[in-house]
Amino acid sequence: GRVLPVEEPDVSATVKATRVSVIIIGAGMSGITAGKTLSENGVKDLLILEARDEIGGRMMTHDFGGITIEKGANWIEGVNGPNVNPIIPIAKEIGLVNDRSDFENITNNIYGANGKVDLEVAEPANKFIEDLYESSESLALRLTNDTDVSVLTAQRFYGRFPVTPVEMALDYWYNDFTSAEPPRITSLKNTQPLPTDAIFGDDVYFVHDPRGYKSVVHHLANSYLENKNETITDNRLKLNTLVNKIEYSKEGVEVTTKDGTVYTSDYAIVSVSLGVLQSTAIDFVPDLPFWKLKAIYTFDMAVYTKIFLKFSKKFWSSGSGNKFWLYADERRGYYPIWENLDSEFPDANVLMVTVTDEESRRIEQQPDSETLDEIMGVLKNMFGKDVPTADDIYVPKWVADPLFRGSYSNWPVGAEPIVFQQLQAPVENIYFTGEHTSELYSGYVHGAHLQGMSIANSLLDCKKNQKCAPTAQVYDNLSRDCAGHLEAVSINSQNASSI
Numbered sequence: 001g002r003v004l005p006v007e008e009p010d011v012s013a014t015v016k017a018t019r020v021s022v023i024i025i026g027a028g029m030s031g032i033t034a035g036k037t038l039s040e041n042g043v044k045d046l047l048i049l050e051a052r053d054e055i056g057g058r059m060m061t062h063d064f065g066g067i068t069i070e071k072g073a074n075w076i077e078g079v080n081g082p083n084v085n086p087i088i089p090i091a092k093e094i095g096l097v098n099d100r101s102d103f104e105n106i107t108n109n110i111y112g113a114n115g116k117v118d119l120e121v122a123e124p125a126n127k128f129i130e131d132l133y134e135s136s137e138s139l140a141l142r143l144t145n146d147t148d149v150s151v152l153t154a155q156r157f158y159g160r161f162p163v164t165p166v167e168m169a170l171d172y173w174y175n176d177f178t179s180a181e182p183p184r185i186t187s188l189k190n191t192q193p194l195p196t197d198a199i200f201g202d203d204v205y206f207v208h209d210p211r212g213y214k215s216v217v218h219h220l221a222n223s224y225l226e227n228k229n230e231t232i233t234d235n236r237l238k239l240n241t242l243v244n245k246i247e248y249s250k251e252g253v254e255v256t257t258k259d260g261t262v263y264t265s266d267y268a269i270v271s272v273s274l275g276v277l278q279s280t281a282i283d284f285v286p287d288l289p290f291w292k293l294k295a296i297y298t299f300d301m302a303v304y305t306k307i308f309l310k311f312s313k314k315f316w317s318s319g320s321g322n323k324f325w326l327y328a329d330e331r332r333g334y335y336p337i338w339e340n341l342d343s344e345f346p347d348a349n350v351l352m353v354t355v356t357d358e359e360s361r362r363i364e365q366q367p368d369s370e371t372l373d374e375i376m377g378v379l380k381n382m383f384g385k386d387v388p389t390a391d392d393i394y395v396p397k398w399v400a401d402p403l404f405r406g407s408y409s410n411w412p413v414g415a416e417p418i419v420f421q422q423l424q425a426p427v428e429n430i431y432f433t434g435e436h437t438s439e440l441y442s443g444y445v446h447g448a449h450l451q452g453m454s455i456a457n458s459l460l461d462c463k464k465n466q467k468c469a470p471t472a473q474v475y476d477n478l479s480r481d482c483a484g485h486l487e488a489v490s491i492n493s494q495n496a497s498s499i
């Protein structure tokens with residue numbers, strides 16, 4: 001009889017068994033939404049790789065002082081306008097606990113180095129900053145065919161700009177509290193009027209749900225990933241899986257994780273933050289093309305830090321009209337925006353103070369005890385020397401966190417809208433999503449959500465209909481001159497150093 005051949009291990013079969021259609025890197029709002037869109041359109045062989053031990057990304061809770069606080073995104077922003085923010089129906093479906101934030105009474109709650117600022121000072125200052133804001137907005141509308149300027153440049157056209165501590169605090173409130181960067185940096189043309197406000201409305205709703213704002217992401221994930229009692233059990237989601245290398249070619253994608261495992265796919269969707277892309281955390285092989293890197297490096301990863309303080313008792317007045325306070329220091333941006341969490345958590349005695357940009361970076365570098373000392377100094381200026389020292393403080397460190405490297409993106413002056421097409425354009429079979437790729441809603445939860453859908457649809461169009469997004473050719477031509485110039489510069493400097 002015939003001897004049966006010894007079965008050789010089928011190498012191609014093992015490769016095929018692990019190869020999937022799409023690998024999604026990052027399980028924040030954008031990555032999870034992209035997976036949902038793919039799944040609903042028949043692409044179910046996907047793999048989601050997430051470095052953290054849970055999904056949600058920058059929608060993240062922290063247990064502090066006996067309550068659940070939001071370390072990252074806190075508000076549903078863009079409500080009560082002409083269009084419905086896509087986060088609202090999801091929030092309604094899961095009964096997400098949230099309340100409209102009322103900022104109306106802010107002039108009544110401005111404090112300076114010597115306690116409460118008189119209304120006689122606060123009201124005209126507020127009127128001035130409001131008018132200044134409106135006038136820069138109208139300049140922005142006239143700039144549509146002109147080159148961009150910064151918000152500060154626009155303020156100078158008004159003839160007078162914020163100088164006193166009270167004016168600076170109000171200016172910070174109107175600008176930095178949203179963009180997390182100062183008017184000197186922020187693009188006027190592309191941020192005023194803010195599309196989120198104009199399209200979805202300028203009301204914001206503060207989320208204070210014990211399940212966290214992240215439960216919105218969980219709800220989206222549970223609609224297509226297997227789960228038991230709301231806990232995801234689907235092995236297409238791999239938590240605690242840090243990606244550090246992405247190799248790509250016409251044949252497909254190889255994604256290597258920290259433990260050395262290699263996952264292969266036809267396509268990848270990269271949803272990590274702009275800050276992560278700007279760092280060297282993920283090694284792209286070959287290097288991303290010049291036009292892509294230029295876009296990544298041009299856009300800004302801003303820093304927005306909410307510091308939480310727990311007190312043994314309240315020394316401030318609660319109740320409506322007292323929720324938000326400004327602190328007007330000679331140093332712009334020094335612990336400027338305060339919010340008590342009394343209406344959400346009546347017995348917790350927790351205050352939240354927001355800092356941004358350089359102050360955030362500075363505060364991240366020092367021990368929390370020093371930050372507490374500074375804050376107690378500020379509170380004593382505001383409320384007098386009898387203010388009790390906080391029992392506990394929580395200072396998130398967004399820049400230091402290698403999985404984020406900042407809080408959210410901001411549009412800097414000089415970045416033209418083409419940057420967005422470049423940020424989201426695929427490189428070969430690598431697609432890019434995330435809040436920073438949204439031209440209209442960058443920086444927001446709804447931006448991340450809408451981009452997740454849009455990028456997944458663009459991948460589907462390429463995969464199913466061979467209608468692929470403009471990629472290398474278009475942008476290569478655009479940036480070849482720049483690239484050529486830079487190469488010439490670096491060749492010249494090499495020559496110089498060899499002399």
Ligand SMILES: Cc1cc2nc3c(=O)[nH]c(=O)nc-3n(C[C@H](O)[C@H](O)[C@H](O)COP(=O)(O)OP(=O)(O)OC[C@H]3O[C@@H](n4cnc5c(N)ncnc54)[C@H](O)[C@@H]3O)c2cc1C
Nearest residue numbers: 026028029030051057058073074075243407434435444445
């Ligand atoms: C302090 C703060 C306050 C904010 N406030 C608001 C607000 O009030 N309202 C609002 O609308 N928006 C707010 N935002 C912005 C909002 O949180 C983001 O726009 C949105 O959550 C971004 O989602 P994303 O999916 O694009 O990115 P992410 O949430 O960052 O998701 C990316 C995921 O990738 C993972 N990852 C990173 N590197 C790797 C790697 N190498 N390998 C594997 N996984 C990796 C990360 O862990 C993360 O889970 C705030 C953000 C911060 C930080």
